[in-house]
Amino acid sequence: MEDFIQVAQEEDVAEGKLLPLVVEGELICLARYEGQIYAFTDNCTHISxxxxxxxxxGCAITCPWHRAQFDVRTGKVLRGPARQDLMTYPVKVANGSIYISLPPEE
Structure with missing residues (x-):
């Protein structure tokens, strides 16, 4: 798991709950939906x-500011005013630990 960073324990993310994190300076949110853990940027693409x-x-997260909605599995916009999808991150779970992979720095 050289490209993956340990960010939390499985027990830290209950079904239907969110867990905000800062990973290498990036604001990231974890969510558990139907037993799977998903990772995505914690800032709404409308105005952060x-x-x-x-x-x-369900699988939809709603921004508290202007009610934009996104699918936590894919990052796709479900309802505006946001027009840009969320960035999502690959997730692996091993031995009770949650790992995510960040994109390479440009």
Whole structure:
């Protein structure tokens, strides 16, 4: 898992809950939906609202500022005013630990 960084323990993310993190200076949010853990940027693409303060209903996270919605599995916009999808990160779970992979720095 050389490209993956350990960020949390599986027990830290309950079903239907969010966990905000800062990983190498990046604001990231973890969510558990149907037993799977997903990682995505914690800033709404509309005007950077804190998604971890929003609501998670099913696979949809709602920004608390202007109610934009995104699919936590894919980052796709489900409802505006956001037009740009969220950045998502690959997730691996091993031995009770959660790992994510950040894109290479340019």
């Amino acid at each position: 609202g804190p998604l971890n303060e929003g609501g998670l209903e």
